Amino acid sequence: MSDFQTVIGLEVHAEFSTQSKMFCGCPVVDSTEAAPNSAVCEICTGMPGTLPVLNARAVEFAIRVALALDCEIANTSVFARKNYFYPDLPKGFQISQYSLPLAEHGHLTIETPDGEKDIRIRRVHLEEDTGRLLHRDGFSLIDFNRSGVPLLEIVSEPDIHSVEEVRAYATGLRSILRYLDVCSGDMEKGAIRFEANVSVRPLGSPQLGTRTEIKNLNSFRSMVRAVSHEVKRQTQLLCEGKEISQETLGWDVARGVTVSQRSKEEAHDYRYFPEPDLPPLYVDDTWIESIRESLPELPLARQKRLIVEHDLPPYQAGILTSEKEIADFFDAAVETGLAPPIKLAHWITGDLFSLLNQENIDLQQSKITPVALAELVSIVERGEINLTSGKTVLAEVFFTGRDPSKIIAKFSLDQVSDVEEIARLVSEVLNANPEQVSAYLAGKQPLFQWFFGQVMAAAKGRANPQILQEQLAAAFQQYQQSSAEE
Amino acid sequence: MTELSDLNLLEAAQALRSGMTTSQELTETCLARIEACDDAVQAFLALTPDLAMQQAKSADERILSWRKKSDEPLPLVCGIPLAVKDVLCLQDVPTTCGSRILEGFRPPYTATSVQRLIQAGSVILGKTNTDEFAMGSSTENSAYGPTHNPWKLERVPGGSSGGSAAAVAARMCFAALGTDTGGSVRQPASFCGVSGLKTSYGRVSRYGLIAYGSSLDTVGCLARNAADLQPIFTIMAGHDPLDSTCLVDPVPQVSLDQIELRGLRIGVPREYFIEGMQTEVETSVREAVGVYESLGAVVSEISLPHTDLAVPVYYLIAPAEASANLARFDGIRFGPRIEGADLLAEYLDTRGTLFGSEVKRRIMLGTYALSAGYYDAYYGQAQKVRTLIKADFEEAFQKVDLIACPVAPTTAFPIGQHGDDPLAMYLEDVFTLPANLAGVPGLSFPVGYDSDGLPIGMQLIAPHLAEASLLQATHAYQSTTAWHKEQPSL
Amino acid sequence: MGLSIEEVRHIADLARLRLTSDEERRYTEQLSAILEYAARLKAVDTSHIPPTATVLPLRAPLRPDVPRPSTPREHILSNAPQEKEGMFRVPPVLDTTS
Numbered sequence A: 001m002s003d004f005q006t007v008i009g010l011e012v013h014a015e016f017s018t019q020s021k022m023f024c025g026c027p028v029v030d031s032t033e034a035a036p037n038s039a040v041c042e043i044c045t046g047m048p049g050t051l052p053v054l055n056a057r058a059v060e061f062a063i064r065v066a067l068a069l070d071c072e073i074a075n076t077s078v079f080a081r082k083n084y085f086y087p088d089l090p091k092g093f094q095i096s097q098y099s100l101p102l103a104e105h106g107h108l109t110i111e112t113p114d115g116e117k118d119i120r121i122r123r124v125h126l127e128e129d130t131g132r133l134l135h136r137d138g139f140s141l142i143d144f145n146r147s148g149v150p151l152l153e154i155v156s157e158p159d160i161h162s163v164e165e166v167r168a169y170a171t172g173l174r175s176i177l178r179y180l181d182v183c184s185g186d187m188e189k190g191a192i193r194f195e196a197n198v199s200v201r202p203l204g205s206p207q208l209g210t211r212t213e214i215k216n217l218n219s220f221r222s223m224v225r226a227v228s229h230e231v232k233r234q235t236q237l238l239c240e241g242k243e244i245s246q247e248t249l250g251w252d253v254a255r256g257v258t259v260s261q262r263s264k265e266e267a268h269d270y271r272y273f274p275e276p277d278l279p280p281l282y283v284d285d286t287w288i289e290s291i292r293e294s295l296p297e298l299p300l301a302r303q304k305r306l307i308v309e310h311d312l313p314p315y316q317a318g319i320l321t322s323e324k325e326i327a328d329f330f331d332a333a334v335e336t337g338l339a340p341p342i343k344l345a346h347w348i349t350g351d352l353f354s355l356l357n358q359e360n361i362d363l364q365q366s367k368i369t370p371v372a373l374a375e376l377v378s379i380v381e382r383g384e385i386n387l388t389s390g391k392t393v394l395a396e397v398f399f400t401g402r403d404p405s406k407i408i409a410k411f412s413l414d415q416v417s418d419v420e421e422i423a424r425l426v427s428e429v430l431n432a433n434p435e436q437v438s439a440y441l442a443g444k445q446p447l448f449q450w451f452f453g454q455v456m457a458a459a460k461g462r463a464n465p466q467i468l469q470e471q472l473a474a475a476f477q478q479y480q481q482s483s484a485e486e
Numbered sequence B: 001m002t003e004l005s006d007l008n009l010l011e012a013a014q015a016l017r018s019g020m021t022t023s024q025e026l027t028e029t030c031l032a033r034i035e036a037c038d039d040a041v042q043a044f045l046a047l048t049p050d051l052a053m054q055q056a057k058s059a060d061e062r063i064l065s066w067r068k069k070s071d072e073p074l075p076l077v078c079g080i081p082l083a084v085k086d087v088l089c090l091q092d093v094p095t096t097c098g099s100r101i102l103e104g105f106r107p108p109y110t111a112t113s114v115q116r117l118i119q120a121g122s123v124i125l126g127k128t129n130t131d132e133f134a135m136g137s138s139t140e141n142s143a144y145g146p147t148h149n150p151w152k153l154e155r156v157p158g159g160s161s162g163g164s165a166a167a168v169a170a171r172m173c174f175a176a177l178g179t180d181t182g183g184s185v186r187q188p189a190s191f192c193g194v195s196g197l198k199t200s201y202g203r204v205s206r207y208g209l210i211a212y213g214s215s216l217d218t219v220g221c222l223a224r225n226a227a228d229l230q231p232i233f234t235i236m237a238g239h240d241p242l243d244s245t246c247l248v249d250p251v252p253q254v255s256l257d258q259i260e261l262r263g264l265r266i267g268v269p270r271e272y273f274i275e276g277m278q279t280e281v282e283t284s285v286r287e288a289v290g291v292y293e294s295l296g297a298v299v300s301e302i303s304l305p306h307t308d309l310a311v312p313v314y315y316l317i318a319p320a321e322a323s324a325n326l327a328r329f330d331g332i333r334f335g336p337r338i339e340g341a342d343l344l345a346e347y348l349d350t351r352g353t354l355f356g357s358e359v360k361r362r363i364m365l366g367t368y369a370l371s372a373g374y375y376d377a378y379y380g381q382a383q384k385v386r387t388l389i390k391a392d393f394e395e396a397f398q399k400v401d402l403i404a405c406p407v408a409p410t411t412a413f414p415i416g417q418h419g420d421d422p423l424a425m426y427l428e429d430v431f432t433l434p435a436n437l438a439g440v441p442g443l444s445f446p447v448g449y450d451s452d453g454l455p456i457g458m459q460l461i462a463p464h465l466a467e468a469s470l471l472q473a474t475h476a477y478q479s480t481t482a483w484h485k486e487q488p489s490l
Numbered sequence C: 001m002g003l004s005i006e007e008v009r010h011i012a013d014l015a016r017l018r019l020t021s022d023e024e025r026r027y028t029e030q031l032s033a034i035l036e037y038a039a040r041l042k043a044v045d046t047s048h049i050p051p052t053a054t055v056l057p058l059r060a061p062l063r064p065d066v067p068r069p070s071t072p073r074e075h076i077l078s079n080a081p082q083e084k085e086g087m088f089r090v091p092p093v094l095d096t097t098s
């Protein structure tokens, strides 16, 4: 393996979350859920005589992404017809961009174990999505709900040299698309789709090896597995002195192998030519600049800022900034000034994330607000309730959206800090468990935690843990003394 | 009833306003005329009598209320029966493009140009015959049989809007819509002795026009004279948000009499008088130019030096665009399907069987011109030479206001004459193609008859968006001559 | 510039047209003649001439991102030769040739 270098370029297709389609007024719907052909018209089903009219928001979204990737935006770009026959392509051609794309020459910075690295972006262009084929009872059925949804194609240069970099590039790009609020990023629904061009060459070789193209990778997992498999396959072939044939491959998820779909000889002749139904797309500098000004802080910059401003560990800052809504939540919670940022970060990446995972929902779908979290953390920090209670309250806020202080009042969750009360509970528990007391006194140290839990349970979780610990220790000491005296 | 069908559009509009007739009566007259003549002419592919009578009824109500309270303007086309070339979509009415691949197709929507006329109160009689997908100059390429020239039934009516031209010439309707991609309004108008306007590219919405060559396609109209064309044109023209290539420029509402012929500069391009053209055509065209001169116009010979390249340029660009435009005809969403062993077989058989031979020829030609390794030499080079042809017109219009020239080298030729020699057929289009390549408007109208009694047409060509000048100049000619009043004895 | 019958077959394949052997022969002849005629374009010096894709000095008009009601499914499907469960039906598509 070490004698070879892997060279990978990625093509990413991102579906835009505009209200209407690229060239007609049909609404953009979730095509995995909507009734088939419920969001279609004569334009997006390619009826004879229909014509395309471009959606301004799709152009704006494309410019947002291109600017975030530091691309040069072409004031004038041209749509072209890409000709091929396929049942999900109603016109028999896809409106895309070819020789004059909207944007070129950008880059995406990724993090690698060796530090930051720029992956160059070759081009960013607009096109339309196709319909979907469903296979049923020995036939294929066509649903055109997805047909004409705006699609952005982002093509990288072959600057990616490992599977880890593939993952970093893909997640970084997905994160940016979500930050820019142009794409749901929902890979299960096909909102982002990947194609990888893979080749390997002997280390130090100036020439690129023969590349294969792996199509339709619709999850990070598939992509990583497919690329790993393909790199291994090609390396092995080269080691055996065999040739790699230029071909298009598909990823067989079930078998975990790449399978040939098309050889170079069968390659498509797409016969691109300028789309005569659409004059050139013109975007002026004023528009570009106004979009540039409206761009949000992007994930990497935000991560760096959190590290510097709040002294967060890079890994945690990375998690907090991977999704814009999480990062916004964190920033808003910090903004309240109620709780230390580092504590807020722990609560978010710890218990809040557990709740989100457990419920399998997005932050937006939960009821918790940044202010509520900050309030809760500040109450815990002041020692008014213990950590365990804090977690209970967090769950309550998460599900109901109620004010933490009110929850605490209502459920009388205020921590019991009354020493005498705690001492009473401790002696109750010890008296009830003489055998365990003996065992502990005989040297079975871990039982201390068990007793601690028993008392806390008796206190319904409300005992101030500090005082409990002291009282428990004091009680045992008393036992020891009395037994020594006896 | 023949008196009614002898009226021209403006006379009919006047008769409607004055209450001398009704739209229902006009419609019945046209339907009767179609009944009487169309077995011989075969101008229509589909008739819509029920729809027409219903539209006529509402038009009559509209005219009646207008007469009571005439502060709302009444469009001149209100209540006027029209025919529509079968490449324009009319909701729920069979639209075939003269092709078997669209047999039974009923569009779920109506073309903007047609819709605007319907909105203005026009009555749609039916869909007229065309060369399949408007590819042809004789209407012989229709899968549903040729249309016959009302002047001489064994002659072609020209094409591809041959059905529309024949219907107007045979007085089966007062005007008709056509389309012009390479001469398809002007040449049949010339062959049938009617007036036909090819609009500027971008002037009339193409939405609902089943595309042939998208960068060349224009919607036009045919009628008995220029004055009748004007109300149709002004209703159809103007911006349509559904067509990205339809211009927002306002359509001037001009009076046709408002032209000053004195000093009007008319250029006659020397490249349009070629060897092998019918002598009578040249004679009649030169005589018509003489009429303008006698009316005070300043006539000069000009040059459009790249004219002879228009045929190869057009026959690469139009087929290239057509090869993509016609990819959607695959038997999946509409039209018949030839079932086969698998999907590929169905594609191949449906398209191979249901497209006619001229359509297949052009799809092949266009596919080749765009294919890997040939793009630059053919399609790319054709686009560059197109720039030169367009520049020819731009330069000419620095010196002259209008260009006058023949429409076709000959009058209507016999059905079957060109048999299986496509190149010879293409070369017949040499005088009409350049205007499409340059996107400028043209108007063809009768200026004489040959010894066989067949009409001879001349075309005027104007700068982009100057349709008004064409209508005015033609109207001036028709005010002093009577060629346009001749009628075939049918 | 003549076309071979193999080229004609290849183009027909690209264009998804099944041709009879008679058509193959005829198109080979006719397309060769047309292309030979078109070859005169090559003699024109266009080294400094930009291509004309459209005659209009236009920029693509932009439509506001406002959804409008879709066409009822029955309308869209009404011309379909084969339909099932609200979708267009075709023979099974096996691989992804897109």
Ligand SMILES: [Zn+2]
Residues within 6 Å of the ligand: A021, A024, A025, A026, A039, A040, A041, A042, A043, A044, A045, A148
């Ligand atoms: Zn639509």
